[in-house]
Each structure stands twice: as structure tokens, then as C-alpha cells.
Amino acid sequence: MSVFTPLDRPTLEAFLAPYGLGRLRDFRGIAEGSENTNYFISLEGGEFVLTLVERGPVAEMPFFIELLDVLHDADLPVPYAVRTQDGQALRQLAGKPALLQPRLAGRHERAPNPHHCSEVGHLLGHLHRATAGERCIERASDRGLTWMLAEGERLAPSLDATARPLLERTLAEIRELLAEQPPLPEANLHGDLFRDNVMFDGPQLSGVIDFYNASSGWMLYDLAITVNDWCSTEEGALDLPRAWALLAAYAADRHFTPREAELWPVLLRVACVRFWLSRLIAAQAFAGQDVLIHDPAEFQQRLAARQQTPLELPLTL
Numbered sequence: 001m002s003v004f005t006p007l008d009r010p011t012l013e014a015f016l017a018p019y020g021l022g023r024l025r026d027f028r029g030i031a032e033g034s035e036n037t038n039y040f041i042s043l044e045g046g047e048f049v050l051t052l053v054e055r056g057p058v059a060e061m062p063f064f065i066e067l068l069d070v071l072h073d074a075d076l077p078v079p080y081a082v083r084t085q086d087g088q089a090l091r092q093l094a095g096k097p098a099l100l101q102p103r104l105a106g107r108h109e110r111a112p113n114p115h116h117c118s119e120v121g122h123l124l125g126h127l128h129r130a131t132a133g134e135r136c137i138e139r140a141s142d143r144g145l146t147w148m149l150a151e152g153e154r155l156a157p158s159l160d161a162t163a164r165p166l167l168e169r170t171l172a173e174i175r176e177l178l179a180e181q182p183p184l185p186e187a188n189l190h191g192d193l194f195r196d197n198v199m200f201d202g203p204q205l206s207g208v209i210d211f212y213n214a215s216s217g218w219m220l221y222d223l224a225i226t227v228n229d230w231c232s233t234e235e236g237a238l239d240l241p242r243a244w245a246l247l248a249a250y251a252a253d254r255h256f257t258p259r260e261a262e263l264w265p266v267l268l269r270v271a272c273v274r275f276w277l278s279r280l281i282a283a284q285a286f287a288g289q290d291v292l293i294h295d296p297a298e299f300q301q302r303l304a305a306r307q308q309t310p311l312e313l314p315l316t317l
């Protein structure tokens with residue numbers, strides 16, 4: 001399980017006292033999740049999740065706190081940093097940045113249908129609309145195009161004869177994007193809107209969590225990340241009814257530009273490379289440890305399937 005930092009009751013009680021939320025009733029480490037340490041915390045004053053941020057620079061934490069406040073104010077179902085009685089949102093526990101957030105209702109949907117995908121598309125459109133243009137809070141992704149190129153070039157020689165040319169083809173596309181810097185519309189991006197970061201309460205989307213990959217950037221890239229997870233078959237191909245439902249719901253909030261339509265197939269591939277690489281790196285770093293490791297091959301398979309994309313952006317919706 002992925003509890004990188006074990007915590008005992010006295011440590012938690014001392015940490016939680018300044019929130020003034022009553023006695024600690026119960027707590028339990030959360031096995032799901034692969035990057036941060038999370039605990040469900042039951043206090044007399046309500047149900048919460050405590051997150052210890054295990055990766056990424058501490059200096060970035062005010063960005064996440066501000067972004068979640070903006071999204072919460074825009075009525076998106078997101079967690080936000082609960083303040084202590086003297087107004088502190090970001091604190092330290094066991095030497096790590098630590099946040100207490102409300103626990104959102106619902107459960108993850110592992111087998112989404114077009115209705116679930118429509119809910120997700122609508123949510124993503126809302127998130128982008130709330131942060132587009134001047135409202136966008138600047139933050140470069142720490143796993144953006146430059147990172148992909150550097151890590152891809154480093155890892156390519158260790159791949160087999162099928163995987164290596166597949167990766168190198170998309171690295172070439174990434175080089176072209178870096179050289180061109182196409183002016184695609186920007187907003188704040190979730191950056192990791194996978195099934196395990198969305199909660200459903202019955203058929204209704206009830207929460208979006210895990211903003212630790214959020215950044216500013218191309219909205220289309222966030223859409224590609226989302227479609228690749230929510231609308232892929234077991235074999236890695238796009239499931240068109242699910243993808244159409246997601247894109248149609250998203251497009252109700254925003255019209256795509258012609259340049260976005262051209263670059264859509266490329267960004268679907270780039271979004272595969274982003275997670276293929278981060279999974280390869282995590283698999284090496286945590287090999288043999290009791291940590292949740294997502295299968296890198298899943299994104300190799302999806303990237304192979306995205307060499308032809310039978311899915312166009314709905315330009316006229």
C-alpha cells in the first residue's frame with residue numbers, strides 16, 4: 001500500500017488539535033494512490049483526508065491551495081485546504097507539507113459508460129472555463145514537454161525493439177511542438193483526471209481530487225489526458241461512444257479552434273507518453289517495495305493504438 005509516511009495516534013492528535021474540530025475518532029492509511037501519503041481522518045467535527053505531499057517542491061504548495069480555493073468558489077466539487085483556527089492552510093507533518101481537506105462522498109467508477117464520460121467532460125469544461133485566460137494561475141508543469149523529451153531520450157535506449165521506435169516517433173512530435181509553441185488556448189489543468197481521481201455518488205459526479213499535477217497550459221492536453229483514461233478499451237483503443245459523450249459535454253462549454261482540431265491526434269499521443277514515462281520511472285524507483293505501481297505497458301499499448309485516431313474534435317458543436 002502507498003502510505004510512504006506511517007503516523008501514530010499521538011502525532012496525529014497533536015497535528016489536528018489546532019483545527020478545533022474535536023476529538024480524533026478514527027484514522028486509517030489509504031492504500032489507493034501512488035504518489036502521496038493519504039489518511040482518512042474521522043474527527044468529531046466531520047470526515048477529512050490528510051495528505052502528506054511526498055513529491056514536488058514545497059514552494060509549489062501555495063499554488064495548489066489557491067487553485068482549489070478558486071475552484072471551490074466556482075462551485076466545482078473539489079476538496080480544499082481546511083484552515084486551522086489561526087488561519088493556516090499549509091502545515092508540516094513528519095517533515096512533509098501537509099493539508100487537511102474535507103472528505104468527498106462517492107466512489108471511483110472503474111467501468112465508465114458514456115453517461116459517466118459525459119459527466120467528466122462537463123466537469124473538465126467547467127474547470128477550464130473557471131480558470132481560462134486572465135483567471136489562469138501560472139504554474140509550469142514539472143512533467144511538461146521538456147521533461148518528456150529529457151526523460152524519453154534517457155529511457156529510450158533501455159526499451160525493446162517495439163517500444164523504442166514507438167516512443168521515438170512521439171518524441172519527434174514533442175520536439176516539433178517545443179519548436180513551434182502553437183498558440184492553443186490555455187487555462188489551469190488538472191493534469192491527472194483519471195478514473196481514480198473522480199468520485200461518483202450514484203450516477204452523479206460528486207468529486208474531483210488529487211490536484212498535485214495541476215498546472216497552467218493547453219486545455220486540449222488536459223482533455224487528451226482525460227480521454228485516454230476514461231475512453232480507452234482494455235486493449236488501449238478509443239471507445240468511440242464514450243469519447244463522443246465526453247467531447248460533446250466538454251464542447252458545450254467551449255468551442256475548439258481549428259489548430260486544436262489539427263493537433264488533437266498529436267496531443268493524444270503526447271498524453272500517452274507523459275504517463276508511460278512517469279510509470280516507467282516509478283516502476284524503477286519502487287521496484288520490490290510495497291507501493292502501488294501502475295503498469296507502464298498500458299500506456300505503451302494506448303500509444304500504439306493512437307497512431308491512427310478515428311476521433312475528430314466536434315468543431316461545430
Ligand SMILES: Nc1ncnc2c1ncn2[C@@H]1O[C@H](COP(=O)(O)OP(=O)(O)OP(=O)(O)O)[C@@H](O)[C@H]1O
Pocket residue numbers: 002030032033034035036037038049079101102103104105196197209210211212
Ligand atoms: N478529499 C477526498 N475525499 C475522499 N477521498 C479521497 C480524498 N482525497 C483522497 N481520497 C482517497 O484517497 C485515494 C488516494 O488519493 P490521491 O489520488 O490524492 O493520492 P495520490 O497518491 O496522489 O494518487 P495518484 O496515484 O492518483 O497520484 C483516492 O483514490 C481516494 O480514494
Ligand SMILES: N[C@@H](CCO)C(=O)O
Pocket residue numbers: 034035192194213275278279294
Ligand atoms: N494517474 C497516474 C498516477 C498519478 O500521477 C497514472 O495512472 O499513472
